[in-house]
Amino acid sequence: MTYPRILIDQEAVLTNAAALKKMGEQQRIQITPVVKALAGYDQLIRAIAELGFTRIGDSSLRHIRNYADLAVEKWLLRSPMICEMPQLIELTDGALISEERLLREIEAEAGRQNTSYKVMLMAELGDLREGCDQQELVQLAILAESLPHVQLEGIGANLSCYGNILPGVKNMAAMADMAAAVETAIGRQLAVVSGGNSSSLKMLAAGQLPAAITDLRCGESLLLGMIPCYDVPADWLRQGAFTVETEIIEIKTKPSLPWGESGSCDSFGGTTSFEDKGLRKRALAALGKQEIYINGLTPCDHGVELLGGSSNYLVCDITDGPDYQVGDTIAFYCDYAAMATGMCSAYIEKRFL
């Protein structure tokens, strides 16, 4: 057995995939599963695709290479770099685009490969990550329509990722307006208006998305059953599918306050505050910031507190927890950040249950 390792409850993820698909169908919205946090481990990605989705979204061509043969549309959700155009056209069916230069590079490379390539143009709705205002969106749509090797599939928007902006009646109406403006400019209906991600599930479940929205791209809800930005579980989805386990390598009773002269920061440039609780029983576990986002871990066992960690150690207070021994394993639930970083870490084994 090798530790640390992430355990993935595939049944929970597949149950979520089916529930999302069903909820989408009830509201006439297509769901695009976003599998970037699966880091290209294709066994589960293939099982998700088999449930009958039209598109799969991922953030990395390295991941997509592992399932490029799948008979489902593969979309790169992060705008492509110019240096990856040949692989982009070779491995994927479409990408989200917000720059004229990238559209023209896609046209050139798709032409070289004698193929046609789908794009969704991204609209800025206030979250301040990728996306164009309405005027630029319309200009790019007209340009895309004129490019022989580019197929304008639709428009998209992303919320709740950078600026913590929630989807609501106002920005969804703005999205519908942008879709209408693009459709008027190009004289045809768009096949896809992709209105957001998992943070739109509350509006989806309540039937509040405007009719113009046809698609949502869902990652965190699919894998963890959570609605991001609200940071709440969806009661119709399953949580806790990703846990990380590692070995305990030291158990000692120590004071809860460090002693000696304090410097300005820890080994990762951060600061930690300490509470004086007297002597506490502490366990060190073999996992750290070099491998995973440790702030996203929650101990699975009752009474265990994760105090913090450094590059390669987790420090836990186990005074009120189980009677662990050195060599026992200790497990933690992963939130999105821990899952996404841990799954991409070469130092953590992955075990699909």
Ligand SMILES: Cc1ncc(COP(=O)(O)O)c(C=O)c1O
């Ligand atoms: C463009 C885009 N769409 C959709 C998603 C999925 O977001 P979420 O995991 O919140 O559903 C992401 C983030 O992973 C993204 O960057």
